[in-house]
Amino acid sequence: MDDLRQHLQVAGxxxxxxxxxxxxxxxxxxxxxxxxxxxxxxxxxxxxxxxxGCGKSTFLRCLNRMNDTIDVARVEGEILMDGENxxxxxxxxxxxxAKVGMxxxxxxxxxxxxxxxxxxxxxxxGLARNKAELDEIVERSLRRAALWDExxxxxxxxxxxxxxxxxxxxxxxxxxxxxxEVLLMDEPASALDPIATAQIEELIDELKxxxxxxxxxxxxxxxxxxxxxxxxxxxxxxxxxxxxGTIFTNPQDPxxxxxxxGRIG
Amino acid sequence: xxDITPSDARPTSRxxxxxxxxxxLARRNRKQLVxxxxxxxxxxxxxxxxxxxxxxxxxxxYHAFTQTHIQLEVYVDPEEIPAEGLPRGGFDDVxxxxxxxxxxxxxxxxxxxxxxxxxxxxxxxxxxxxxxxxADPSLIGQTVTLKVPxxxxxxQLNKGLVQRDTAExxxxxxxxxxxxxxRLDELGLISTPLNTALITNADSRFPELAGLKGAxxxxxxxLLTCFLISFPLGIGAAIYLEEFAPKNRFSDFIExxxxxxxxxxxxxxxxxxxxxxxxxxxxxxxxxxxxxxxLALMTMPTIIIATRAALKSVPPSxxxxxxxxxxxxxxxxxxxxxxxxxxxxxxxxxxxxxQALGETAPLLLIGMNAFITSAPGSxxxxxxxxxxxxxxxxxxxxxxxxxxxxxxxxVLLTFLIMMNALAIFLRNRFxxxx
Amino acid sequence: xxxEHIASAYDRDLEAVQAMIMKMGGLVExxxxxxxxxxxxxxxxxxxxxxxxxxxxxxxxxxxNEDSARLIALRQPAAGDLRTILTVMKxxxxxxxxGDYAKNMGKRTSVLVQMQPVExxxxxxxxxxxxVELMLKDALDAYIQRDPELxxxxxxxxxxxxxxxxxxxxxxxxxxxxxxxNITACMxxxxxxxxxxxxxDHVTNIAEQVIYLVEGEMPADDRPKRDRTAFETVGxxx
Numbered sequence: 001m002d003d004l005r006q007h008l009q010v011a012g013x014x015x016x017x018x019x020x021x022x023x024x025x026x027x028x029x030x031x032x033x034x035x036x037x038x039x040x041x042x043x044x045x046x047x048x049x050x051x052x053g054c055g056k057s058t059f060l061r062c063l064n065r066m067n068d069t070i071d072v073a074r075v076e077g078e079i080l081m082d083g084e085n086x087x088x089x090x091x092x093x094x095x096x097x098a099k100v101g102m103x104x105x106x107x108x109x110x111x112x113x114x115x116x117x118x119x120x121x122x123x124x125x126g127l128a129r130n131k132a133e134l135d136e137i138v139e140r141s142l143r144r145a146a147l148w149d150e151x152x153x154x155x156x157x158x159x160x161x162x163x164x165x166x167x168x169x170x171x172x173x174x175x176x177x178x179x180x181e182v183l184l185m186d187e188p189a190s191a192l193d194p195i196a197t198a199q200i201e202e203l204i205d206e207l208k209x210x211x212x213x214x215x216x217x218x219x220x221x222x223x224x225x226x227x228x229x230x231x232x233x234x235x236x237x238x239x240x241x242x243x244x245g246t247i248f249t250n251p252q253d254p255x256x257x258x259x260x261x262g263r264i265g
Numbered sequence: 266x267x268d269i270t271p272s273d274a275r276p277t278s279r280x281x282x283x284x285x286x287x288x289x290l291a292r293r294n295r296k297q298l299v300x301x302x303x304x305x306x307x308x309x310x311x312x313x314x315x316x317x318x319x320x321x322x323x324x325x326x327y328h329a330f331t332q333t334h335i336q337l338e339v340y341v342d343p344e345e346i347p348a349e350g351l352p353r354g355g356f357d358d359v360x361x362x363x364x365x366x367x368x369x370x371x372x373x374x375x376x377x378x379x380x381x382x383x384x385x386x387x388x389x390x391x392x393x394x395x396x397x398x399x400a401d402p403s404l405i406g407q408t409v410t411l412k413v414p415x416x417x418x419x420x421q422l423n424k425g426l427v428q429r430d431t432a433e434x435x436x437x438x439x440x441x442x443x444x445x446x447x448r449l450d451e452l453g454l455i456s457t458p459l460n461t462a463l464i465t466n467a468d469s470r471f472p473e474l475a476g477l478k479g480a481x482x483x484x485x486x487x488l489l490t491c492f493l494i495s496f497p498l499g500i501g502a503a504i505y506l507e508e509f510a511p512k513n514r515f516s517d518f519i520e521x522x523x524x525x526x527x528x529x530x531x532x533x534x535x536x537x538x539x540x541x542x543x544x545x546x547x548x549x550x551x552x553x554x555x556x557x558x559x560l561a562l563m564t565m566p567t568i569i570i571a572t573r574a575a576l577k578s579v580p581p582s583x584x585x586x587x588x589x590x591x592x593x594x595x596x597x598x599x600x601x602x603x604x605x606x607x608x609x610x611x612x613x614x615x616x617x618x619x620q621a622l623g624e625t626a627p628l629l630l631i632g633m634n635a636f637i638t639s640a641p642g643s644x645x646x647x648x649x650x651x652x653x654x655x656x657x658x659x660x661x662x663x664x665x666x667x668x669x670x671x672x673x674x675x676v677l678l679t680f681l682i683m684m685n686a687l688a689i690f691l692r693n694r695f696x697x698x699x
Numbered sequence: 700x701x702x703e704h705i706a707s708a709y710d711r712d713l714e715a716v717q718a719m720i721m722k723m724g725g726l727v728e729x730x731x732x733x734x735x736x737x738x739x740x741x742x743x744x745x746x747x748x749x750x751x752x753x754x755x756x757x758x759x760x761x762x763x764n765e766d767s768a769r770l771i772a773l774r775q776p777a778a779g780d781l782r783t784i785l786t787v788m789k790x791x792x793x794x795x796x797x798g799d800y801a802k803n804m805g806k807r808t809s810v811l812v813q814m815q816p817v818e819x820x821x822x823x824x825x826x827x828x829x830x831v832e833l834m835l836k837d838a839l840d841a842y843i844q845r846d847p848e849l850x851x852x853x854x855x856x857x858x859x860x861x862x863x864x865x866x867x868x869x870x871x872x873x874x875x876x877x878x879x880x881n882i883t884a885c886m887x888x889x890x891x892x893x894x895x896x897x898x899x900d901h902v903t904n905i906a907e908q909v910i911y912l913v914e915g916e917m918p919a920d921d922r923p924k925r926d927r928t929a930f931e932t933v934g935x936x937x
Contacts, residue, residue: 066585097589249915
């Protein structure tokens with residue numbers, strides 16, 4: 001019943017990349033995330049599903065401290081990445097975000113050229129010593145995002161001129177350009193047509209060779225298609241976290257069952 | 266498997282519903298027509314007001330764009346104008362002699378008759394000749410062909426503004442003067458070229474000589490000062506308030522005050538400038554620099570509000586994208602948000618400056634309505650500005666200033682339209698690239 | 700699972716396909732009983748009727764398969780719904796097989812009525828059929844009520860059927876050895892008994908499917924088996 005590829009992978013890497021312990025998030029007086037404990041594996045796609053407002057995006061944004069930019073947001077508990085608490089005072093969120101890339105719901109390339117979009121991250125972090133190295137990073141990132149062949153002849157044209165699916169892959173290329181270890185994706189295909197969605201999903205499947213990918217999605221089918229692990233959030237609680245195959249055939253919690261069979265919104 | 270929804274819609278109720286909709290539709294359409302009618306009427310009213318305004322300004326103002334000139338053959342008599350006496354000399358006598366050449370009947374020793382004869386010429390004519398001779402003393406002893414403006418009354422006569430069929434005692438020029446003028450006209454000495462003096466001359470008591478140069482340069486210095494102060498300060502304040510300031514009561518308080526400041530009457534800023542800049546700091550009166558400072562006070566709230574709106578309109582997705590790849594807060598603002606907000610900021614700034622360009626009251630209070638016959642050489646010299654010049658001319662009794670006032674208004678309007686056009690151009694050029 | 704789907708048409712579709720299963724179950728139960736009865740009463744017409752009735756069962760199975768495929772394609776069921784659909788399809792397929800065995804009984808009955816009846820056999824077969832029919836009824840009840848205990852009970856009762864079959868197997872061997880003229884009839888009767896035993900196995904499948912439906916897992920332990928005929932030898936000396 002499980003993903004048939006999974007037994008191939010279990011032998012390789014089962015190590016925990018990120019683990020949250022007793023994680024709480026407050027927005028002002030609202031308790032948005034309650035007591036979340038989860039271990040996110042390396043080189044695995046983990047899907048967060050749940051009804052709107054269940055906290056899955058909020059929790060995703062804790063993983064690269066995007067919530068820091070919201071004044072009223074407050075995070076408690078521990079989130080350990082490779083054993084280090086990312087909310088420790090020593091950790092600079094800017095540095096963390098270079099290690100934990102993020103792709104957003106709406107494709108949001110900078111209104112600059114394709115080349116500038118991809119090279120921006122490496123430039124500000126000083127990852128390239130010269131133009132040749134930067135060119136190489138740009139090409140490698142675009143290849144990883146399966147976009148190189150489509151745009152190699154027009155790197156200087158604006159990224160906003162690409163189609164929706166291409167823009168989203170450009171955003172993925174931009175995210176992988178800083179050599180992150182974790183890729184967070186917040187509903188990366190919800191604004192795309194089915195073909196572009198399929199391309200993004202195929203890409204996610206390839207990206208898990210190198211990264212720990214965490215994806216928030218409203219489409220349960222998408223979670224089922226791309227992920228190996230699925231976490232179901234409901235009203236700020238992590239209700240169930242298990243192998244995707246188990247979640248979709250035989251979930252243990254009645255709330256999970258109700259949600260994935262279309263009984264609660 | 267088939268999903269059959271039992272049909273419970275009764276045809277009768279459906280029929281009455283349609284009927285009710287039809288009846289209310291007529292009422293709604295009528296309301297819409299009335300509203301449209303009011304809208305169209307309001308627009309027609311506004312356009313006709315604008316047309317009336319423009320027609321009245323243009324119909325009185327266009328006269329000022331030409332100036333009646335007279336051409337004279339002037340013998341620069343070395344006896345009257347000795348080279349060593351320059352720049353002093355009997356330039357008026359030389360001009361009178363040149364006029365007298367066309368009227369042999371006039372006795373040039375009769376001072377009253379001579380004055381009457383030379384009244385055709387502008388008072389500035391002798392200074393034009395003087396400047397010419399001073400610039401090139403070798404002209405002494407030679408005959409110079411000189412084109413000088415005629416005085417205001419004859420200019421009005423030539424432009425038909427003095428009705429010849431009006432009774433003589435109500436006219437500014439008597440029959441003899443008209444006869445003399447017509448004789449010169451017959452000789453082909455009268456011409457009506459474009460009035461470049463309107464732009465190249467500074468102010469003067471004599472309308473035929475008065476120009477806007479001083480006002481234009483004064484306005485330029487004032488606006489430059491205003492821009493250099495309000496633009497960086499306004500943008501800086503807006504960026505801080507919008508992007509960096511913590512959202513608390515204090516920042517709310519500042520925001521409310523800035524919004525209120527934009528609504529403060531401009532004359533209040535003038536009083537403030539008078540007390541602070543001139544009273545305390547001892548800056549010179551009537552100087553464009555002080556005017557610019559005053560206008561900057563007024564423009565800054567506008568720029569701050571426009572900049573904040575432009576910054577707000579940059580989609581959050583761009584900020585998130587930049588933050589997501591690890592840009593720091595100031596990198597996000599200066600490398601992404603600000604460039605995208607720039608067109609909006611520039612549009613707001615230009616509109617603020619256009620407003621400042623037309624502002625009169627604060628400049629009056631700091632003395633930029635002084636009568637100054639030379640263009641300012643620096644922002645610290647006394648000067649007027651376009652709107653205050655209009656104010657001065659509108660106050661002057663000479664008939665010639667009526668059309669010049671309108672002409673100055675047209676010049677001011679032209680600048681305002683150009684600035685607004687630039688703002689619209691910038692807005693369209695850089696609109697929504699994301 | 701007591702809640703209804705947000706899309707009520709989904710609920711209606713699921714109910715419709717499950718209603719078809721119940722209808723099919725009713726037809727199959729009737730087929731088993733009538734086949735056994737026609738054998739006991741040596742009623743050729745009734746046997747013929749049983750054979751003809753199988754077409755309706757086959758048609759229903761076809762319908763269940765089509766509707767299930769449609770439901771899977773359109774609704775993408777998950778978890779409990781997915782298990783329901785899978786269970787419905789498996790039950791339909793098992794019921795269809797049971798129907799086929801009943802039809803086969805009818806065929807053999809048509810042949811048997813031409814021959815001398817084998818003493819006592821018809822009654823035993825009828826009792827066995829009744830037992831299987833009861834098991835089927837309980838299995839379907841367990842499905843309706845999502846009752847894994849009842850299903851487990853059905854599973855255990857399959858042993859009784861196997862034992863009945865073992866007894867009949869030995870009986871028939873004895874009859875055939877006693878009088879070779881009985882061989883044809885006994886062979887047919889043996890196949891009928893074997894058919895009923897197989898029906899029991901299919902009923903057990905249904906019961907196991909019900910347990911999977913409710914608990915998400917197939918019963919771990921092996922199905923209890925009492926059919927030892929595969930190892931049975933009865934020498935001529937016995």
